[in-house]
Amino acid sequence: MSVFDDPGLFGRLWAATYDGPGNPDPAPAVDFLAPLADGGPVLELAVGTGRVALPLAARGLTVEGVEASPEMVAQLRAKPGGEHMPVTIGDMADVPVAGPYRLVFLVFNTLFNLVDAERQAACFRNVARVLTPGGAFVVETYVPDPADFDRDEQVQVREVTEDSATIRLHRYDRAAQTFVRQTVTFDADGVHLRPFAMRYAWPEQIDEMAERAGLRLAERYADWDRTPFDADSRAHISVYRNR
Template sequence: MSVFDDPGHFGRLWADTYDLPSGLPDPALAVEFLAEKSGGGRVLELAIGTGRVALPLAARGVTVEGVEASPEMVAKLRAKPGGADLPVAIGDMADVPVNGPYAMAYLIFNTLFNLVREQRQADCFRNVARVLAPGGAFVVETYVPNAADFDRDEQVQPYSITEDSVRIRLHRYDRAAQTFLRQTVTFNNAGVHLHPFAMRYMWPEQIDEMAGRAGFHLAERYADWDRTPFGPDSTSHISVYRLG
């Protein structure tokens, strides 16, 4: 059994450093977009994490609930202002272990791809459909894969070099399965530290097909939270799926 079959693996490994200023996007535009799409109804964030998006969305007056597999991530959320007030179910986001109906669910920042098996990605769509109200929205944000990024089966990339440590990243791709394993290896005076990470990526049209099988249709698609029109050169997409 792979460590990536454990839905709490990511949070256990990354919770302590997730909120550090290391390139996480400013949530302001996402919050504005999601507040509008919620229609003032009850909403659900899958993989709510430390509340990076949910807390400012709740501060806008939106009723937000969450699902998160990592108690470590939820502990970080609870320690933030307003974090103790958000209902969060501990469980696998693919199972959506909550009761609806919700006006909207959302899964952003490429997190759909953290489900590394196609069936679990399909389960996620099916279970979101189960808890949405008729006509409810499912908002999904992911990057658009670029085949040039994985033109080799394996890649080694220098990541950082200091007087005290060396960090490298290694990728192994399975292009048939549309998966990759990334291992970040840090060498320092304390020893060797491993931070494994994996994804199963999909192109937008593949996500559309999966959503369709769960009863959704694509209602809107943008290249970013600013609603830039999506086109063939877009590197990411914000897709709004509607139920029914």
């Protein structure tokens, strides 16, 4: 059994630093999502620390979350408004809530955290189950670029100080469309490992999963500002509608 079969692994390893510098501003996402909510209620899969869900709820919408990591939820609870947000602890692929919801969203490449193609497909099927007729499922991911993984392994130096050194290593399986990443820190206390994995997919493959689940692609943009999506876009915001 792989450690990546544990849906709470990411949060357990990264919750304490997840809201550190470098995260994108959630405001454009909130501005995009709020009108699609159509009054709500709204569900965020992998709600994490609530960086999008909490400002969306501040717009007056009823927002709920699914999150596999209690550590992430603890960070959410510590924020203003977080103590009142309903969050179900569970695997986002199972969508372990009843609904129905006018809007479900899954942002910041998190679909790819499901490292098995069938689990990704199950996520779409279960979202369709809890969406109202005509309800929206919004997915944000990067568009894979083969130039980013033109070799089987990659090594990056992340940080070097007088007290520690951190390197990041990737190993790619291009046939399976997966990679394993290991962030390794060496310091006076020893060696610290933070593993991570993804199964990436191209937009047309995500569309196929949606179609098989009974969802249709309604809109696609290159970013939250609704920049038109084209062959050079490095990311996509896709809006799928329940039939």
